[in-house]
Amino acid sequence: MNMQNLDDPDLEPRSVVDDVVAQMRALISERGLTVGDQLPTEKELCEAFGASRNTVREAMRILKAYGVVKVRQKVGATIVDNRMSSALEMFSFNVMDISRETFSDIQGFRCLLEVSSVEEIFDSITEADITELRSINAKLRGTEDIETAAEQDFLFHTRLIRVLRNKAILDVYGLMKPVILKIIQNGKTRRTFENETFHEHEAVIDAIVARDRIAYQYRMKTHLEAGYAHFKETGPFAVSPE
Amino acid sequence: MNMQNLDDPDLEPRSVVDDVVAQMRALISERGLTVGDQLPTEKELCEAFGASRNTVREAMRILKAYGVVKVRQKVGATIVDNRMSSALEMFSFNVMDISRETFSDIQGFRCLLEVSSVEEIFDSITEADITELRSINAKLRGTEDIETAAEQDFLFHTRLIRVLRNKAILDVYGLMKPVILKIIQNGKTRRTFENETFHEHEAVIDAIVARDRIAYQYRMKTHLEAGYAHFKETGPFAVSPE
DNA sequence: CCCGCTCTATTTGTCCAACAATTTAGAGGC
DNA sequence: GCCTCTAAATTGTTGGACAAATAGAGCGGG
Structure with missing residues (x-):
């Protein structure tokens, strides 16, 4: 369903990146992933969400900025909980x-x-x-x-x-x-x-x-x-x- | 216990994106930009930092996630301070x-x-x-x-x-x-x-x-x-x- | 059997180029 | 002066290419 502008008329339309972020959150919820678990690779996420790799990457950047995932080359994205550090980082x-x-x-x-x-x-x-x-x-x-x-x-x-x-x-x-x-x-x-x-x-x-x-x-x-x-x-x- | 980053905070090498984020922060500082002011366009940032547009965009996504800038098409990036709501968002x-x-x-x-x-x-x-x-x-x-x-x-x-x-x-x-x-x-x-x-x-x-x-x-x-x-x-x- | 080395395939990191979508600014007509 | 409409500039998204890093397979020696 598309609830994007129902709550707040001033809210800008959600971009594809925002959608992908939402889908990633949903995916984490559905699969019951928790700290230490791996997310699918970028390629798999592209296919799953029908988005390009750059879009998926921008979405991943958001999760990273939130301190929810940690990404390493070759290894992929791991769920972490560095939100406290990220929150403090943003106030610095x-x-x-x-x-x-x-x-x-x-x-x-x-x-x-x-x-x-x-x-x-x-x-x-x-x-x-x-x-x-x-x-x-x-x-x-x-x-x-x-x-x-x-x-x-x-x-x-x-x-x-x-x-x-x-x-x-x-x-x-x-x-x-x-x-x-x-x-x-x-x-x-x-x-x-x-x-x-x-x-x-x-x-x-x-x-x-x-x-x-x-x-x-x-x-x-x-x-x-x-x-x-x-x-x-x-x-x-x-x-x-x- | 979650000691993964306690002993060794950040050994990973800084990526170009992280660099661009740092340079953007420096730029904001140097020019004394504050809430309401505009950032340069993506193209200008690319030239200024010698990075590709995708890289600049990923950096911008981080600033956006931090609630420090708001980006609108054609208008560009404006400095805002939604850090509190971003912090709440990340904990939600x-x-x-x-x-x-x-x-x-x-x-x-x-x-x-x-x-x-x-x-x-x-x-x-x-x-x-x-x-x-x-x-x-x-x-x-x-x-x-x-x-x-x-x-x-x-x-x-x-x-x-x-x-x-x-x-x-x-x-x-x-x-x-x-x-x-x-x-x-x-x-x-x-x-x-x-x-x-x-x-x-x-x-x-x-x-x-x-x-x-x-x-x-x-x-x-x-x-x-x-x-x-x-x-x-x-x-x-x-x-x-x- | 185990240890260590190399090599390969996979995955993320960065760059480039193109087009779509959106909105501002300006041209032009009234 | 005001409205409309077009054009240009800017961000949004896509696809593809190559670089860099590294986990894992495979191999050889002890």
Whole structure:
């Protein structure tokens, strides 16, 4: 049946690509396909839907953009569920002008994720995690330029978040990366990373090893606030220098 | 567990299409284009990026899927911001077969946001907030159908998150709405909302008023887990029936 | 029997060219 | 000035070609 313009007269007529997307969704439903299952090849989809390969490919691009399928050459399209990452990806578009409030909000978000999740981290962390954290922190000390050091610093915190084994949280943290990098770099020199940042990280790790909840929260909070302190000092218009 | 992309986010080489998407984003950034502005025609984009028309079109499909542009024949591509609806659209994708990991991850995220942020909530919450929370919860009791009740339930939690006065967190919470609604509705009847959910919410509010950290965390955690219990019960293969 | 290598066939990635469908802009008549 | 109608520009769809990657078959050696 053709319900395309019944609900909304302003709605543009559905293109063939949209139709193919709908048919693909239907196909997934009918066959009860779920994460890990394979979709038919492009050729088969062309024949099944009576559309050209380019059209099928554009439809597949949409599903890919939605984070519903993952396509590999020769292998074909596999159903996945990366919708959360895709949703976040789509909101990473207009990140050009970041307001002071956004900086502050994201810093608060970090605090919540890294400081308040202490119980979950203590529960889940393994020896291997600790080893990797120390290794990352060691590399931080050896970096030569600030950009690389900031990346390494970010990597340390990402690795810590990864301990939670929660993809949604990890995705959100990754989304905030550009802003966090900016916060990290602010007011730091290479020397700062070599000394203060390195030792702060070590203190955090030590607190984890000792399973000392209070120490962990204190160290982490101090560390995060140290990085953010410079922002507070600067005026409200210093954020976007353009 | 869905760890496929956790350890190794994106090892795959970027395709030409991905490149074109990046270049389009850069172009939008450089020219300072915003909602309502036009993008160059496909032909111009082909020449500018040295890519074929099909490739440019696939890239444009991605931007369209993200709700960032709207394309009309002859008119061309206009920048819009339908990202929110696109995000909702992508989660409307057979919500029943959202992977168990995504459910579990988002539930864990909720716990972190609502349970672990107890200190921040206690610090920031005002009398007005409490009044509103009670009012929302009262309405929850009076609703007639499950959908509305779930909306109201979600509104209660959103309102609580709003206490943190952190837009980044609030946005992320809003993004997860479709999934959270699904979790909320699962295994509940109208009666459940009228009785159990209502009283659980009241207990949470009471704990806040009493500034009882332990009680708050216990009540909230219990409440969240109660909603999620039904998912745990079903087997790992119950996601896609037949 | 198993391991590793090569080779092939299949599948996706990209490009090209053509035509259809649609709509804007402009020419022309009133 | 206004209407109509045509022409041109732009996106929508199709088909075909070749490149790139790779899973799987087949083979040889241990």
